[in-house]
Amino acid sequence: xxxxxxxxxxxxxxxxxxxxxxxxxxxxxxxxxxxxxxxxxxxxxxxxxxxxxxxxxxxxxxxxxxxxxxxxxxxxxxxxxxxxxxxxxxxxxxxxxxxxxxxxxxxxxxxxxxxxxxxxxxxxxxxxxxxxxxxxxxxxxxxxxxxxxxxxxxxxxxxxxxxxxxxxxxxxxxxxxxxxxxxxxxxxxxxxxxxxxxxxxxxxxxxxxxxxxxxxxxxxxxxxxxxxxxxxxxxxxxxxxxxx
Amino acid sequence: xxxxxxxxxxxxxxxxxxxxxxxxxxxxxxxxxxxxxxxxxxxxxxxxxxxxxxxxxxxxxxxxxxxxxxxxxxxxxxxxxxxxxxxxxxxxxxxxxxxxxxxxxxxxxxxxxxxxxxxxxxxxxxxxxxxxxxxxxxxxxxxxxxxxxxxxxxxxxxxxxxxxxxxxxxxxxxxxxxxxxxxxxxxxxxxxxxxxxxxxxxxxxxxxxxxxxxxxxxxxxxxxxxxxxxxxxxxxxxxxxxxx
Numbered sequence: 001x002x003x004x005x006x007x008x009x010x011x012x013x014x015x016x017x018x019x020x021x022x023x024x025x026x027x028x029x030x031x032x033x034x035x036x037x038x039x040x041x042x043x044x045x046x047x048x049x050x051x052x053x054x055x056x057x058x059x060x061x062x063x064x065x066x067x068x069x070x071x072x073x074x075x076x077x078x079x080x081x082x083x084x085x086x087x088x089x090x091x092x093x094x095x096x097x098x099x100x101x102x103x104x105x106x107x108x109x110x111x112x113x114x115x116x117x118x119x120x121x122x123x124x125x126x127x128x129x130x131x132x133x134x135x136x137x138x139x140x141x142x143x144x145x146x147x148x149x150x151x152x153x154x155x156x157x158x159x160x161x162x163x164x165x166x167x168x169x170x171x172x173x174x175x176x177x178x179x180x181x182x183x184x185x186x187x188x189x190x191x192x193x194x195x196x197x198x199x200x201x202x203x204x205x206x207x208x209x210x211x212x213x214x215x216x217x218x219x220x221x222x223x224x225x226x227x228x229x230x231x232x233x234x235x236x237x238x239x240x241x242x243x244x
Numbered sequence: 245x246x247x248x249x250x251x252x253x254x255x256x257x258x259x260x261x262x263x264x265x266x267x268x269x270x271x272x273x274x275x276x277x278x279x280x281x282x283x284x285x286x287x288x289x290x291x292x293x294x295x296x297x298x299x300x301x302x303x304x305x306x307x308x309x310x311x312x313x314x315x316x317x318x319x320x321x322x323x324x325x326x327x328x329x330x331x332x333x334x335x336x337x338x339x340x341x342x343x344x345x346x347x348x349x350x351x352x353x354x355x356x357x358x359x360x361x362x363x364x365x366x367x368x369x370x371x372x373x374x375x376x377x378x379x380x381x382x383x384x385x386x387x388x389x390x391x392x393x394x395x396x397x398x399x400x401x402x403x404x405x406x407x408x409x410x411x412x413x414x415x416x417x418x419x420x421x422x423x424x425x426x427x428x429x430x431x432x433x434x435x436x437x438x439x440x441x442x443x444x445x446x447x448x449x450x451x452x453x454x455x456x457x458x459x460x461x462x463x464x465x466x467x468x469x470x471x472x473x474x475x476x477x478x479x480x481x482x483x484x485x486x487x488x
Contacts, residue, residue: 147391147413157401157412168401168410169391173459173475193478194438195457208452213439215417231417234437 002096003118003188006052006074026114028227030142030236033214034113037140037240041065044108047132049097049141050115054081054090061087069107071095097125105134112141114236117149117189120177123200130204133243139206140241145213145234149191152178156229167233197239206241213237246340247362247432250296250318270358272471274386274480277458278357281384281484285309288352291376293341293385294359298325298334305331313351315339341369349378356385358480361393361433364421367444374448377487383450384485389457389478393435396422400473411477441483450485457481 006012042064048057051070054077060068068090072078078094086092093100097112097119110129119125129139148154150172156164175196177188198208213234216227250256286308292301295314298321304312312334316322322338330336337344341356341363354373363369373383392398394416400408419440421432442452457478460471 147416151410157410166395166401166412166414169413169477170410171475172391172411172477173457193457195455198452198455202452202454208442208446210446211439211442213417213437231415233413233416 004073028220029214033212033238047107047110049112054085058085061090102132108137110139117143137243142238145237201241209240248317272464273458277456291351291354293356298329302329305334346376352381354383361387381487386482389481445485453484
């Protein structure tokens with residue numbers, strides 16, 4: 001079953017506050033890494049798969065693209081996006097990634113931020129996106145790093161003084177659902193190995209352009225020693241590929 | 245300084261016994277994965293970078309290749325290879341990988357088994373190998389997985405009953421030397437992230453063909469429950485790339 005935690009009230013408000021204060025991990029780790037992978041945006045057609053509040057759609061809209069399509073499973077997210085991040089060249093659609101339907105060769109660029117690890121059938125999604133992309137088009141996505149999702153608890157091992165000792169790995173090669181707690185209980189994430197993330201793309205006919213395991217830049221670490229933990233274990237994995 | 249632990253008597257005898265009894269990890273995890281990545285061997289010129297006892301060179305020699313060149317830093321290894329795994333189409337050379345010199349476009353295939361994590365200047369080695377390969381040629385190599393090398397101890401965390409609880413990660417994004425114990429103290433391995441392993445190859449002009457994080461096959465696990473641990477954390481990373 002497709003998961004829509006974002007429409008639960010408790011989740012939506014927690015997540016909204018997390019993203020609003022702009023000090024979350026997305027801002028310091030995931031977004032700069034994603035931006036560094038973007039191609040020239042002039043005149044292109046973009047799909048944002050799992051667009052959430054529409055912040056990235058708005059950024060694209062103001063960066064010279066021809067069109068942006070934002071899809072998200074959450075009615076609340078799409079509602080917020082339509083109200084706060086609309087523009088003439090943006091279309092928002094409420095749909096699960098797995099149910100989305102677009103004509104072949106609709107987009108030059110598909111981006112997806114931290115959504116694919118909620119999708120069970122990664123291979124089918126990759127197949128869909130390949131079809132939606134024009135020849136030479138790119139897919140750029142981020143997921144929670146397999147090192148982060150292997151063990152469902154997603155917690156550091158702490159010593160008696162409360163210090164982080166190390167990040168535990170287990171069941172790395174046993175792919176499948178992990179039930180974890182994030183604002184609400186029983187958030188299901190699908191753990192996959194790096195081998196699966198990459199080889200599925202190559203088998204589909206994509207060419208690998210880049211893999212990133214982003215770390216906070218020095219400027220961020222100086223102000224926020226709490227970020228140093230992301231030198232100790234990677235939080236995100238980003239992959240950029242091109243349709244040949 | 246280039247490291248040559250293999251010529252220390254204590255190391256050589258320990259390693260020799262490890263490989264001789266053929267029940268080590270190499271046999272059940274690394275070698276099948278490496279074999280699965282090999283291209284058609286008929287009539288090609290192969291370099292085995294870090295050839296050790298020459299077992300793989302001999303396999304190539306008997307598999308229809310035109311020539312095999314095996315290089316290794318260890319005089320003892322090369323001596324053993326020359327004595328036990330010689331053939332008309334095999335040339336063994338004692339040299340560090342970092343000091344090897346070959347004409348441009350000498351090889352169709354460069355393989356390297358569990359050697360690159362001993363090399364400090366990975367980027368320079370990748371540059372050399374790119375030059376030694378003919379256009380369309382492949383580099384296929386294995387290293388200890390970055391999940392395995394991040395923390396120098398390379399040990400499971402064990403509970404009071406001696407059971408493996410989890411594999412610890414730390415300092416993942418801090419690349420560089422790790423001093424560990426393997427038959428002898430102070431074996432230096434160079435930890436690198438997956439991002440570095442992959443992007444260095446792409447920047448050089450290679451096209452990624454495959455990433456493997458091998459697990460033992462069911463047939464091996466049934467006979468050897470001790471291997472189940474390699475479903476819990478990956479031991480090896482294999483990468484196959486092609487010169488464009």
